[in-house]
Amino acid sequence: MNEFKFLKPLWWVLHIIMIPFMFWLGHFVGRF
């Protein structure tokens, strides 16, 4: 998809942020 091009350079950044964030969110919500 051509329109997606602008996000392609962010692919690694997004995955490096989102995977640990979801892991942390699971831990964080699990405390309550």
Added chain:
Amino acid sequence: MKNKITNYLIGALFLVSLGGLGLHFRIHNPEKHIFGYVPFFAGIISVLGVPLLFKFKKTVHLAYILNGFMAIIGIITMADFSIVKSPLLPDIFIVLGKFYLGRAIFCLEVFNLDSDPKPTGWNIIRYPNMGFWYTHLALLSAVYFLGNYFWR
């Protein structure tokens, strides 16, 4: 007419998000519980940021991605609360509705109205098709579960 429909859908997205923010504020008041800040900030972005990003053609993709991932995070966390505390199925339906509103605005803006794209092979699970969202829902759920289960 297309512009009008887009505006109505953006308005609906704004109102559904505002409703979600209001519901969250009542259930998880940030002043009472620290985790109330999570839905509070997500709600602020949903109400003010996402509809505005959908309004401009240049930022439609960003809005679609933000809207989709916030819906996924909402579905996962509320499903967790449903299992552990009390059922939140109606709230999950609200966030699903918000997701589909975003999808509708995106399709209106990006695809030709008369087109009927049928992705095949790997494209089924690639952006911007629905498979992309199903895969990310499944994978992010798995990561969330690992954090929830193993990091106590």
